Amino acid sequence: MPRRRLVSPLVPPNKPILALGLEGSANKLGIGIVEHTPDGETIIRSNVRHTYITPPGEGFLPRDTAQHHREWIMKVLKDACKVAGVGVGDVDCICYTKGPGMGAPLQSVALVARTLSLLYSKPIIGVNHCVGHIEIARVITHAHNPVVLYVSGGNTQVIAYSKQCYRIFGETLDIAVGNCLDRFARVVGLPNDPSPGYNIEQLAKKKGRKLVTLPYATKGMDVSLAGILSSIEAYTLDKRFRPDLELDSSTTDEDIITPADLCFSLQETVFAMLVEITERAMAHVRSKEVLIVGGVGCNERLQEMMGVMAQERGGKVFATDERFCIDNGIMIAQAGILAYRMGQQTMLEDTTCTQRFRTDEVQVTWRA
Structure with a gap:
């Protein structure tokens, strides 16, 4: 389980929070911005995605997929910020997919997330891809348990x-x-x-x-x-x-x-x-x-x-x-912002990626 350190104190619940999420575990490159309001509402500010599509009969290789992500990530980031009406400096935390997924694409996106975190002095949260899917779906559908x-x-x-x-x-x-x-x-x-x-x-x-x-x-x-x-x-x-x-x-x-x-x-x-x-x-x-x-x-x-x-x-x-349903940035932002509100932050030296990051390795501190 990745090490995390607590942000002290916990993020006050009466403050709106913006999270930037970056997803690139496979052939979908997605960046989204999510806002949590003081009254508990989740607002999707932007959800921009670009897909690497190969010719019929061919799958997508890790190296080529990573190259696609590197070529498109700045445009997708700019579009996500433009749609949301905010800049990277306005968000409270930066969230990225730590795993599971394909190694080279994961690393390409994690490098950008780490760079943004250092440039803008923002806390960074590594997110489990599977947990991200669950948390955004719980918000959208209002499923209870x-x-x-x-x-x-x-x-x-x-x-x-x-x-x-x-x-x-x-x-x-x-x-x-x-x-x-x-x-x-x-x-x-x-x-x-x-x-x-x-x-x-x-x-x-x-x-x-x-x-x-x-x-x-x-x-x-x-x-x-x-x-x-x-x-x-x-x-x-x-x-x-x-x-x-x-x-x-x-x-x-x-x-x-x-x-x-x-x-x-x-x-x-x-x-x-x-x-x-x-x-x-x-x-x-x-x-x-x-x-x-x-x-x-x-x-x-x-x-x-x-x-x-x-x-x-x-x-x-x-x-x-x-x-x-399809891989996107807002699911990473949603899972990351939940962890951030509980005072969690990934240590910089642990902002790595792993192709095998099981769903049951995550401590879901935001649920009772």
């Missing part, structure tokens, strides 16, 4: 809060759900703009698509996705697979497998597994609320399936749209 399903390109976790810690009840044993979707999108040649997962979701909505058999791998509270990915990739080598077929409502040939069939089947199988382990966690902690966070949380089909389960339990699903 939900079970959290965190689904993104690099993480798949079922989380619940207990005793000042976000505890992980279940997670992926190999690859994350977002990584699974992205890799399959590359296999079938789907574009990366705006995102591979979004394009899979749209193709899965096509009329006439059918379900093909895939392995269903839940391991208690955990899931395994690598085998599902291998199985669905095998379908693309089947002689029945027609990658160029334009699927419509008149397609009735059961011997033909289309990209829409595979996209639909992958979503249905993987999302059913996620709903199952989330329901187990709800039963364990006796919660009737589910909060879906992370980039894959934008998927309408996942929200729909989770909603059916929650409704059967007399509960409710909370989710946000792409402004808040």
